Amino acid sequence: xxxxxxxxxxxxxxxxxxxxxxxxxxxxxxxxxxxxxxxxxxxxxxxxxxxxxxxxxxxxxxxxxxxxxxxxxxxxxxxxxxxxxxxxxxxxxxxxxxxxxxxxxxxxxxxxxxxxxxxxxxxxxxxxxxxxxxx
Numbered sequence: 001x002x003x004x005x006x007x008x009x010x011x012x013x014x015x016x017x018x019x020x021x022x023x024x025x026x027x028x029x030x031x032x033x034x035x036x037x038x039x040x041x042x043x044x045x046x047x048x049x050x051x052x053x054x055x056x057x058x059x060x061x062x063x064x065x066x067x068x069x070x071x072x073x074x075x076x077x078x079x080x081x082x083x084x085x086x087x088x089x090x091x092x093x094x095x096x097x098x099x100x101x102x103x104x105x106x107x108x109x110x111x112x113x114x115x116x117x118x119x120x121x122x123x124x125x126x127x128x129x130x131x132x133x134x135x
Contacts, residue, residue: 032123032125033059033060033061033062033125033127034059034060034062034122034125034126034127035060035125035126035127036124036125036126037126038091038095038096038097038098038119038126039095040126041060041091041101041119041126041127041128042089042090042091042101043089044056044059044060045057045060045089045101045103045128046087046088046089048060048076049076049079049084049087049089049103049105050084050085050086050087050105052076052077052079052080052084053076054069054072054073054075054076054077055072057072057075057076058071058072058073060127060128061127061128061129062120062122062127062128062129063129063130082107082108083107083108083109084105084106084107084108084113085105085106085108086105086106087103087104087105088103088104088105089101089102089103089104090102090104091119097121098119099118099119100116100117100118100119101116101117101118101119101128102114102115102116102117103115103116103117117129117130118130
């Protein structure tokens with residue numbers, strides 16, 4: 001009777017160790033947020049906003065806390081609701097080390113729009129943020 005219980009406990013412990021290892025591997029292999037270069041940020045941001053892809057947009061956000069995914073979903077939903085298309089992104093003032101991404105495009109009724117986002121860089125990864133740039 002004790003052998004059967006010992007086997008069950010041993011199998012339970014082994015399953016828990018395997019599960020913890022698998023979760024750890026998934027976390028370690030998850031790509032870092034952001035883009036590897038300003039040019040990649042520009043291209044991926046234009047594609048994410050133009051196709052209204054919340055996951056792709058969320059991967060480029062420098063968003064504090066854990067609400068980034070929800071913010072990205074809400075943000076691209078507003079773009080989709082307004083029929084946003086022909087999205088372009090221009091980096092400045094220096095395209096090689098930008099501080100700003102200017103988003104331009106057209107609304108569903110054809111009217112143009114434009115707005116700036118702050119570009120951030122940390123550990124070689126480039127992202128956009130919704131905070132004003134510091135002087």
